[in-house]
Amino acid sequence: MDRIYSINGPVVKVKASKSFSMTEMVYVGNKRLISEVINVSSDFTTIQVYEGTTGLMPGEPVVGTGAAMSALLGPGIITNIFDGIERPLRALADLTGAFIGDGAEVSPLDTERKFKVTMTVKPGDRLSAGEVYCTCPETPVVTHKCMLSPLSKGGEVVWTAPDGEYTINDTVCKIRTAEGSEEELTLCQRWPIRTPRPSKERLPIDRPLVTGQRVIDTIAPIAKGGTAAIPGGFGTGKTMTQHQLAKWCDADIIVYIGCGERGNEMTQVLEEFTELIDPRTDRPLTDRTVLIANTSNMPVAAREASIYTGITLAEYYRDMGYHIAIMADSTSRWAEALRELSGRLEEMPAEEGFPAYLPSRISEFYERAGYVKTLGGSEGSVSIIGAVSPQGSDFSEPVTQNTKRFVRCFWALDKSLAYARHYPAINWNDSYSEYTDDLAAYYKANVAEDFMQVRQDIANILNRENSLMEIVKLMGADVLPDDQKLLIETARAVRVGFLQQNAYHKDDTYVPLAKQYKMMKLILKFYELGGRALDNGSPISAVTGTGWVEKLIKLKYDIPNDKPELFDSYSKQMEQDFNALISGGEPVGA
Amino acid sequence: MELKYIGLDEINGPLVALEGVSGIGYDEMAEIRLSDGSRRMGRVVEISEGRAVLQVFEGTKGLSLTNTTTSFEGKPMELPLSKEMLGRIFSGAGRPADGLGEICPEKFADINGKPLNPVSREYPRNYINTGISSIDALMTLIRGQKLPIFSGSGLSHNKLAVQIVRQAKIADEKGQDFAIVFGAMGVKNDVADYFRRSFEETGSLQRVAMFLNMSNDPIIERILTPRCALTLAEYLAFEKNMHILVILTDMTAYAEALREFSSSKGEIPARKGYPGYLYSDLASLYERAGVVKGSTGSVTQIPILTMPNDDITHPVPDLTGYITEGQIVLDRNLDQSGVYPAVSVLPSLSRLMKDGIGEGYTREDHQMCANQLFAAYAKVSDARALASVIGEEELSASDRAYMRFGELFEKHFIDQGFDVNRTIEQTLDLGWALLSTLPRNELDRVDDEHLDKFYDTENAKIEFDI
Secondary structure, rough: EEEEEEEEOOOOEEEOOOOOOOOEEEEEEEOEEEEEEEOOOOOOEEEEEEOOOOOOOOOOOOEEEEEEEEEOOOOOOOOOOOOOOOHHHHHHHHOOOEOOOOOOOOOOOOOOEEEEEEEEEOOOOEEOOOOEHHHHHHHHEEEEEEEOOOOOOEEEEEEOOOOOOEOOOOOOOEEEEEOOOOOOOOOOOEEEEEOOOOEEEEEEOOOOOOOOOOHHHHHOOOEEOOOHHHHHHHOOOHHHHHHHHHHHOOOOEEEEEEOOOOOOHHHHHHHHHHHEOOOOEEEEEEHHHOOOOOOOOOOOHHHHHHHHHHHHHHHHHHOOOEEEOOOOOOOOHHHHHHHHHHHHHHOOOOOHHHHHOHHHHHHHHOOOOOEOOOOOOOEEEEEEEEEEEEHHHOOHHHHHHHHHHOEEEOOOOOOHHHOOOOOOOOOOOOOOOOHHHHHHHHHHOOOOOHHHHHHHHHHHHHHHHHHHHHHHHHHHHHHHOHHHHHHHHHHHHHHHHOOOOOEEEEEEOOOEEEHHHHHHHHHHHHHHHHHHHHHHHOHHHHHHHHHHHHHHHHHHHHOOOOOHHHHHHHHHHHHHHHHHHHOOOOOOOO | OOEEEEOOOOOEEEEEEEEEEOOOOOOEEEEEEEEEEOEEEEEEEEEOEEEEEEEOOOOOOOOOOOOOEEEEEEOOEEEEEEEEHOOOEEEOOOOOOOOOOOOOOEEEEEEOOEEEEHHHEEEOOOOOOOOOHHHHHHHHHEEOOOOEEEEOOOOOHHHHHHHHHHHHHHHHHHHHEEEEEEEEEEOHHHHHHHHHHHHHHHHOHHHEEEEEOOOOOOOOHHHHHHHHHHHHHHHHHOOOEEEEEEEEHHHHHHHHHHHHHHOOOOOOHHHHHOOHHHHHHHHHHOOEEEOOOOOOOEEEEEEEEEHHHHHHHHHHHHHHHHHHOEEEEEEEHHHHOOOOOOOEEEEEEEEOOHOOOOOOOOOOOHHHHHHHHHHHHHHHHHHHHHHHHOOOOOHHHHHHHHHHHHHHHHHHHHHHOOOOOHHHHHHHHHHHHHHOOHHHOOOOOOOHHHHHHOOOOHHHHHHHHH
């Protein structure tokens, strides 16, 4: 029997034991606290405990499970809320009350609940790893497909249960492997959380993850299977942006990881997502969402694990052929958990006390995103959107810098925009996406032929405004020539009318690509017509006097999402107004 | 049988080590008895077979390797709890310090608390009317929220906290369910005295429990102070169904105590010498605010912290801002120009505000009015920056309007005074009147319907005499 030698916070050591392997899950102490082996040497085995260690004593037993820290995968995951090591929080609340107790053992998934299972194989079929043997409706919008574990060698189906209602632990299928042994298949399987689930091959990334957020979809789009980081100081709206994406992006399933963040935020997600109806399915958003909540005051070791638990769940659904978006809020808290544990292990620190392996851990995480052909032959994707909370809003700190190296889409949140309540406070000059070229073909085919050109024109206007603002800051806007004043006015329409988006407005909270495109077109048209009027000798005051800048700013509210035809009449009206202006008449719309 | 260990094996700062011990748990409490009969409390912070490291709350002054006997209590630090604790004063470690004798405990609770299950939380929605315009309109305090005051040395944060306590109480519909738990960490005696006198003046002393750790008290005790205060708050809120406002001052002194303790333990420091777990540690305090399903009480926290050198990026305000649900930032320039409360509007924020205001809570135009005030005031700083370069005369008409708006806003809206208590209607009407001094087309956060209703230049002219 192995016994505890020493305890320091969440780190426990066992002296001179040879019975544990790396990343093995173990139970520590009389309370059987869930723990993981993180270091093995002939002198000591080091174990991190995922629960509070108060009251633990040297000499208490440590029991190995023989398996790596793993997640239970099966129907019942969606709509659930777990902590960082996949303990169901609702069931825990029933067991230990409002405050989370130690050593409470609950099955991650409901073992009583019955699912209506439809078998998709019959005796005599061949079944190889990753292939589906039965399906069951998990929520009204998600059909769960039970797949042969990627660890299995596969074999011939020798028995199937009749279609009907089964719990996750009932055997529904038996296969005989090539060696002749029999494997019993239930509705669930286990997978070690730190190992990526295999897929057949990675496919090129060429479809956008449509979010309905204008600044993201046009200026810095993210692809399905892509990675993005949202860095920003406190109060700049990281969580708000993550919530918006979780609500509206066109993924099939959302995995929301609240990693070291506020308890109230998770409560808010729970409440809001239950009330909000997904326009695509007419069902509450919870029907496609799974939450991992390891709030800042829950044990730090479980916070470190929460990211891996989340991505393992995502990969599992990807293997069924779904598109998953992961919101990780916030990866900085995860990095800090690494630092905290590393400090307890007395490892040599690198930058700012973070361990030297921080970059490799971050890259391992983001590399688990991708658009793949699954073992079962279907296509699925995992997109990762990670929030980063830089210390002191300083983007040069290690977590932001290392994250920047491994993501291809960067949405920089800006304090001054947030102060002005310009939301989403994504700074258009500092943000970028490396996916724009990959996605060009999609936009061309599905939105408009000249979408990329229009997008570039808008970006140019913002860019030129940015350089003009240097002058304006020094000398005021009055000294600028008229054409530059027009540019500044147009840029204002872009910033306030287009980039700024109201998450609380029923139409503006989600805007389809077609409307985004038409809004940009109309703004560009104003710039073009305004320029023509100036060439014709009209003063800038006459151009702004048409009132079109204000109209463009209010476009997002005035034209409902379901009435795109209104854009044509706006466009005609604008032409008339400017024609009148050029020909010397009074503007009609003023 | 109680085992007693004679002597110590090592003394280092607030830490002592004992060899040859057994049967002791992590986080367990110990009592150290000196040869002169005095007693000190300690806590196990590191343990291995045969060796335990204790932190001594009252400091290690006067300890030697031979003059002590140590006994272990077999349980973590627990605070005796009772409703009778209101109206009493305690030391930073939770012992009665007002000479009125021990309390008669109803139960004992571990001061470290336990994490609250997110599914058992109720999302906070009821707003607290503080009667302070800048807070009510722009960073509304919600019952169950944690909203810190970021201040600097010499600013009026204590006064503001007192005003909130005094006026918030009046807004509460059932006065007797309301109580204050006050935790002072490393504050000067006269600051603690100021709070005590203010509570007395407002007649609420009987509803206040004070935990006082002065700046000359041992730092280890300081680490316990907020935990004791919050344990009592949770007990009163979730078991006695009361609305508890917890004021913790000063969190910077707390974090410094933690740093001192960490460095004496020889831990690897992260930023500015603070331990790597500062975030988790602060979170374990701040997260003990909220509303729990099945209880009608709530814990609202107003931690006060002084930003060293007024630097908001310093680790303590920075990490605090990441955990708390917003912040009220005080500004030295405003304070010097005589504005009270010197609330710096732009960096201040209440994250829970959006769900606790509007129809049914405050007034349906609240959000719009607040957004526009923020946006307009943000432009004021641009206009001011420009004016300082090119001079005020050279400004465009709209920039001049913003300059005027900024002045009026600071004079009438932010600068309110210690004794003025405004209703939410008064505050919002004042906000609209101020916005009406701007050209109508500048108000791009407000829809036409509300502009028609609230935009009134004539009224603004009369109101502000312009």
